[in-house]
Every structure is written in C-alpha cells, then in structure tokens.
Amino acid sequence: MRPENYQAINQPPSNEFELNFGPNHPGIEGNYAFRVKLNGDEVTAARADAGYLHRGFEKLMEGRLWIQNIALVPRICVPDPVPMEVCYSLAIEELCGLEVPVRAQWIRVMQLEMSRLAAHLFAFGGHAATTGMYTPMFWGVADRDLILDRFEELTGGRVYSIYNIPGGVRREVPDGFLERLSNLLDYLESRLPDYDSLFFTNQVFIRRARDVGTMTQEQALKWGVTGPPLRATGLEFDVRRDDPYLVYEQIDFDIPTEPGGDALSRNLVRRAELLQSIRILRQVIARLPTLKGPVRCPIPNPLAWNVPAGESYTRVESSKGELAYYVVSTGGDKPYRVHVRGPSAMHAVQVLEKLAVGARLEDIAQIMFSLDACPPEVDR
C-alpha cells in the first residue's frame, strides 16, 4: 500500500486495535501484509493483503516465446524454484508429445529433491526464528548454502537455476558431482542430531508450537490444504505417489504423517520429509551412473517453435504443497494462457486468516512459517 493511501482509523478507546503486520517484517516470509484486529494480544479478525510482489508473470508469459519463459518461471517461488521449472516443462512436453530421455528424468528428480531439502531447511529455520531461536535459523541458512553450492555446480545458478527446458535439462551432470552430493547428504544427516537437540526436541520450542494453528483433517480438506500441512493432519497424500510424474514410481520413499495438525506437527513432518528426500537422493545417486544417453530430446529452433494447440494441467509436489500449471496453447509460438496455482494460494490467504483468529499475536508469525506461506507464489 502506498503511504499516501493509508488512512488511520479513529476508534473510541477500547481494548481492540488494528495492527498492520508487514509488509516489511522479519516475522513475515517475504513481502506480505497482514492486518489483524487485536483484543489485547488475541486476534479477533485477520485479513491478508498481498500484491507487494506482483510482477505480472502470467501476463508476461503470454508475450514471450515458449523457451524464453524458462527464465521467468523460477522467479515465481523463491525458496523452491525447481518445481516451477519442472512443472512448466512437463506441461509443454505433454502438449508437444516430447519424450524426455530417462537420464534427464532422473536428473530432474535429483534437482527437485535437492530443492526440497533446501526449502525445508529454510522453512524450519524460519520457524525457529519466529519463536525467537535464531541459532537454528542460521544453521538452516548455512546448510542450505551448501546445497546451493551444489546447485551452482550443476546448473550455473545458485537460486534460479534455469536448468530445465522442455525436453530435458540443459547440461550434463559435471564429473564428481554425485560424489560431492553424496558427501553433502552424509553431512546433513550428521547435522540432524544437532538440530534435534537444539530445536526439534527442545521443550521450549515444543511448548511454543504445540496446539498453535491447529486444524483438523476435515478442516484441512475443506480448505484445500495440500502438502506438509495436510500430511500433518494425518492424511497420507503426496502428488509424487498419487499422481506420479517423472520417475517417482521407480523410487522407494515413504510419506510421513503426523496426527496433530498443529504447528509442531507440520514441523515434524518437514523433518521426516528431509530424511525421505535424502533417501530418494541416495537412490538417484546410485542409479544415475548406470544410465547413459542424452540429457534432452531435440526440440525445434526456439525462434520457430509452434506448440500444438491444446491445454494441459500438470501437478508437481513442491516443498510447500501441490503446485500446478495450467497451460493453454493455440498452436502458436507463444503461450496463450499460463495459470500458476501455487500451494501458498491456499495456505497464505484463506487458511492463514482462519487459523489466525483466536491465536495470540506472537503466534501469527509461527503459523505463517509453519504453513510455509510463500508470498511470491500468491502474487505471481
């Protein structure tokens, strides 16, 4: 909101006041405003106010060639950019009927899981910070940095990898990369006891996070919650297993759930998913050297590439939930419509507003981080 448009509210003296939480606030993930009506320190009403990160991607994508959009797409979700690229590429591959080589599919799975690791480290690091524990936050960021080093080595970019194109990936895996990735996974596993002792089994945190932002399974299903928050209510649902894409059907992994439905459970689900991602990555590392072949299938000259008319709705499990792309093509060289359905579209707006009511002021940030709300996904 522009400063000149802000109007102060004149109220008679009471215990109720309206607080503008955000858009620049360390307790908010990204740039997002949250207007809460407080009675003392209990929230009576909440209203989300987005738009600070609106870059107009959906409109921009309509004016660019199919291949030029791969540079725009990762920017829609900052902590977890790879599922965006993969989902866009999958949608176009479905429209064109392109067959992605097997090796490229495994490389994509590797990237997706690496990105999930990085996003989860970021997410519970952030959650720790909202409860005042800054050490796990710095640890999370520092360990995520090591994962970003691997991304840099593989793709050339630390955060926005711009590495997946329709048809496969852009470059071959460098020599020795798998070994370094494996060492990194060993290191992350060895760090878990530290995280556990400081954060996950820390009674300070457990008492802060227990029963905060609780939702039942019925509520979760009614509100359209997906991803770790849904699994934290006990429902075992994961797009990777139930609507499989790439080569997830050939990989062994569990889907962890927790019955609690509160912020603590969501955190524990993320911790368990961390271990599952490491497990998947180990399988990929073992499998990749045995697969030979190209890393992408041939695509026409990008300046003269007409994708056949049709539409495609592709879903991918990002670290935050169900990510979907609806791509409509009219047979031209530019998309006709790209609709991005980010998981935070549900979590950060309606669910957050509903969960915040009745919570304490100091728990709002916790709820937001435990839901892993990502404002860039809401605003696009």
Next chain:
Amino acid sequence: MSKELNLWLDKLLNDIENVKVERKSSRRIRIDVESDALPALLELLQGHASYVHLSAISCVDWVDAGEFELVYHVWSYETRSLVSAHTRIPREPGIYLSIYDLYEPAGFFERDIHEMFGVYFEGSPDMEKFILTEWNGPPPMRKEFDSEAFVNQTFEFEDYRPQWLQDIEEEGGGITTRPEDVR
C-alpha cells in the same frame, strides 16, 4: 481409477445433458459443460464421486469468441484422478455463480479472477481487490490490455550513455538495432 467408480462416473455424466467427456489420460478427464449446469455437475462430483479437492479455477480469455472460459480442476483422493470441468460464459456481462458453498478454496480463485479478468461471481464472500489494491485501470489479464504499452506510457526510460558508446559514435558507428524493434 477403480472400476466401480469409473462406471458410476460415466453413468453420472450421462445423466446430465450437454456434457462432453474426454478421457485424456489415465488420471485426467476433461468435461465440457454448459455454464448453467456446471454447479450441479460439481456438486455431483463432490458428493457422489469423491472429488472433494478443488485444485484451481482457471480463466482463459477468448477475446475473438467474446467468451471467458472457466476451468474448474477438481481432484479425488480416492480415485486419484483429476477432472477439469470447462465452461464458457459470455464476456459481457461476465457474471457467474460462485461455488464457495461447495468448495471453500474457490474464494481465493474467484477473487483473483474477478480482479484480473473482471468476472463477477455472485455469492462469493469476498470480491474485494487483493493483489491490485491501488489499480484503477482495466482488468489487466484481459487480452485487450497491453501491459507493454502501459509500461512505455507510464514510466520514463533513460538512455544509457556510456563512454565506449560515445567513442564508437565518434568513429562513425552506433546503435543499429534496438531490442524493441525485433520483439
């Protein structure tokens, strides 16, 4: 998809008139339905065929045909399949019914579509602006809105004058093609 529910779904869909069903792959079904029959279809899908999760509502602006196409993507946890229900409404006046009572996630999507395309959903709890709170122009995702022209009109661009360019221009060279010319 389980066989019984498969048959159920087919029978269900055959009961409604003017429905065109296309099975695009093992987990994707496309249904084209008239705009007045859509809420009934969604209610049937939700109540009887376990499609309880609304994944998204997408809107496509078919400006040449003068229509908006609304696509409702619903997912079933039990049958693990996705049904995309397509319907078209005329661009003028661009009013449709809200399905907030059926699916709560629709609240967000309808608000977003209202803001971006100008479609009004009757019965929706919240039609206030969300992302574009201080925007006074036309709904920007409509095809007739040219965002590039808007940017060029509203903002001032300054040209770069680096030293190397000035040296080259002195020698007789200079800029030959600007990127705007070849877009």
Next chain:
Amino acid sequence: MKDIPYKYQGSILNPLRNLGFFSRKPVTEPLRPREASANYRGFHVNDWGLCIGCSTCQKVCDNAAITMVRIPGLEEDPVKGVRNERPAIDYGRCCWCGLCVDICPTGSISLTREYVHTCREDELDSYFVLPDPNGMHGEYFPKGWAKTEDADLVDLELQPMQEMDAETRIDSFDEIVAGFTGQHAIVEASRCVQCGMCHDSCPAHMHAPEYIRHIWEGNVEAAVREIYRTNPFAHICGRVCTRRCEAACSIGRRGDPVAIRWLKRYAMDSVSAERIREIAAEGKVDYISGKKVAIIGAGPAGLTAAFDLVKKGHEVNVFEALDRPGGMTRYGIPEYRLPYDRLDADVEVIASLGVNIQYNTRIGSDIIMADLERDYDAVVVAVGLQQGRSTRIPGSDHPQVHAAVSLLRKITLNEAFEIPRSAVVIGGGNVAMDIARSLARKQKMVFGEVNMTVAALEDFEHFLADPEEIRESREEGIELLDSRGPSTCRINERGELEGLATVGVVSIFDEQGRFAPQYDNSDAQFHPADMVIEAIGQMTDISLFGDELTERLEWNRGRLQVDDIGRTSESWLWSAGDMVNGPDVIHAVADGHRVAASIEEHLA
C-alpha cells in the same frame, strides 16, 4: 507426537555435549568473492573474431536486453556472411539465463565466472556493457557457461533430401533431386534464425528470411510473393543457383546451412501456375506509357528486365535467336538438373504479363541494330556467352574436338550427333561436369556403358565445380583427373582423332595472380578418346552489333564496357547478364533489375 529417534535422548550429559561446539569450525564466508563453479552463469564475454553480428542472441533474449552496435573497423563482408555489428547487453535487464549462449550459431558469446560489479548511482551507465574478449572489467576470468555439443539450441543438421541413386539416374535425363515434401520443408524452414545474412549476400538481395518464414508458417503463396519481389526466375534459381546465400548462412558456420535453394524450389513448386501468374502480376500499373523497349536475348537477364519494365507499363519486345527462351539455362544446363518444363513455367509467367517474345529472330541478320536504335526508346543487349573458348592446342581444330556449350546446345535441341564411345573433357568447372554427365547418359543409352574422363588444371582441393557435381559424376562412373594440362589432340595418319595427351600441372597462377600455367612435361599421359570436348570458358558472339556500331562502342578487353548502371557508351544501349558479368544466373537476374531500373529512370 511420534518419538523422534533421537540419538542423545534423555542423556544427562546433553548440556555438556554442547561444549563440543568449541572444537568445530564456524561457518565462515570469505570477504573476497569466492571462485564460481565451472558452469557458472556470470558476465558475458564475446569473441569478436568468431562473432558475425547475426543478432540471433538479440532475438532470443527474453528480457530484450541486447542491442546491436555497429563498430567501424571490424570486418564487414556480406559474401562471407560477416557484419561489423556486435551485441551490447543491458545488465539492468539481463537475467543471465544463458539462452544467448545456447543459441549463438558461431559459439562466440559465453558467460564467464565473473559476477561482481558495483557502482555508484551516477555510474549507472556502467550497466550497459559491450562484451568483448577481455571481460567486463578487463580482468581475466575463466569461462563458465559456454556452448557445448549437447546444449546447442540451433538445429545443425539438414533435413534429408531425396536424390536418385547413380544406377537409376544414369539411364535418363530425369531430374535427380526430388525436392522437399511439406513436412521436411517446414522443419527445414524452422532452422532459420532470420539473421538476414543470406539477403545481404545474394546478388539480387532476395528476401530469403521473409519467404523462409512464410514457408514455415505454411503460407506458400506469401512466400511466392516475397520471391517475386526480386526474382522472376525462381523455378530455375531454386534448382541451379550458385547459392551465395547458403555460403553466408550463419547456421552454416558450425553446421549445415539452411537449404535456402531447396526451400525456394519447394515454395514455387507448391503453388499452381495460375496463382503464380496472379501473384507476379501484382503491382503492375494499369496504364500504358507509350515507350518501347527492345531486349535482345531471352535469357534470365533479358527477361528479368522485361518483367520489370512491362510492369511499369512499357511495351517490351524480346528478340531471341533460338526457338525457345531461356538462354544458357536451357541450352547449357542439362535437363537432369533443370527440367525444361520448369523453365517454361517461369518464362510463361513473364510472357503472361504482356511481354512479346519473337523467336528465331537473329539480330544482325534478320533485324539490324540500326533498326532497333531507330524504332525503340531503349535497347538492352543480353545475349550471354554462347561460344566456347578454345585451348588452341595442336589438333584442336579437328572436327571431333568440340566446344562444350555447342554440344550442350545440340543435346537440348535434340539434334543428332555421333555419340562417342569414349571421350575426354578438358576443364573442371560446372560446364565440364554438365557435358561430361550428359554425354555419360547418352553413352549409357547407346553403348550400355560409360567411358568419360574429365581432365582439369586444378587439383581436387581447388576444383571449380560444386562438390555435389564432383561426387555425383564419380558415382555415375566418370573418371575425374586433377592437375592435368592439355598438350595435344593426337590425330593419326588417317585423320581420325585418337585422343588427348596431357601433362602434369605444376602451378596455375603466377606470382601476380595472372593465369599462366606451368607444366611438367615429363609427367605425360595419353587418354584415348573418340571425342575431345573443351570446357574452359565462354565468350560472346559480338557479330550482332555490326561493324559500324562495334566501332562506336567502347570495349574493355574484349567485353562490352558498361558503367555501374549497365549503360554502354551509347545512350540508348544497355547491356546485362553473362556477357557483362560472367556466367551466373542470379547475377544475371540482379543485372536485369539494375538495367530495368536505369531504363525506367531514363524513360520517365
């Protein structure tokens, strides 16, 4: 909540365990920027020696960050396909996605491992960068994201073109090349990056990028319209042009050039003759100017000039000495390369616009130049190079020693002549290949076997003929000999030609580059043959001018002197085509346009 399998759960020593942190290294980030990975997408660097200024990077950049800047002093050569422009990048817009690197046809632009740049607010101009080989700040950084084999976004391979195999084609004069089918043409047309190098290098400046784009879109009629803007002989050029465009094509730098010639043929073959006539007639003025123009010679140059002039409303009369039009394209190029009906189709389009062509009318005998000077407002001489040069070696005046062009004309006119059982061709250019392959077919038809030898001065690396001609003639059983110079045509006591004696060639050009072949007489070979054919060059029969006019005109070493708009020293006489420029169809077409524009200005 489930119990986390926590290693140290419930241990009383837990607080003491934390003392272990003193022994661990803290996370430390160095102050200096650390070295980036091998694949890093940092700032750009551009090898100006490789870069050809094609501006494909500008077209693929999704943020419109690249501007092309012309830099005087760099090489600029339209024939080779090099421009003196280089890309400049706006780092305020660039997102370092590397698409420019992946699509660059030459592989000149790449991203380095440099990633740090700071500036104050008044130094924002430093964000507009001209990448050169030295890097943004002049410091050396190794390459990061550079072009690799598997990451290329341009399609380097040609779509396959069907050709008859050697056994089938030697039996007839049927056209060898099948032409593209619709799908292949569209895929081949999609390879083009629209850089425009072909347009610059074509002598007639055909709008190749535009018609390739129309072919890709499936709109062959629009493609034909673009073609007819500059070339009314596209059926011919689509088959036999010397392809300056493909030599300059940017994709051809590292891969196969786009098959522009075959695409032109595809577009022309795909549209019906009536439709082509209608498209060609677009733009014709609907008044009659009252001016009359005479054109001598119904070849590409003459008829192109006729095409242009008749569309401007002038009355055009073309005089052709032989009985069919086309000039060397009919009587010189064999039918297996250019079927006569395609040639007739091109000429038919021009005639349908109202050009009068009189056949079997030889200027100098049926009509004389003085009549033309009197009756017409402008005259164009475009008679071509119909006579073959002779080596003048001993024995070359024997009746069984022929000039290649006259034999080719006989074959086209279907005039009978004795097919030699074995023959030798002197010369290594395209005409030598044409006559060798035509005679090979005749030999196969009459005798059932091929016995042709071609002896050229050049060595195989510098053979003047196209590589396809060389390959195809070898497949057809013709023996090619390089570095052989003709010494004598041996005639026996009965007066019959026995064959050609050749000697080895040491060098062809002297130090000043003049034609002065040096032979090694000790390396002598004899090639028995019933016929010797000379295909060493062509010249014009200038007898049509008559003595008086020949005196008045200015000549330049045997060729008619023309200025840069095609006009001779006589104000009413222009000249165009092979006789002025040397043998080449597309040059003749370009010449025809030039002369027509000049005449149009003169008559206006």
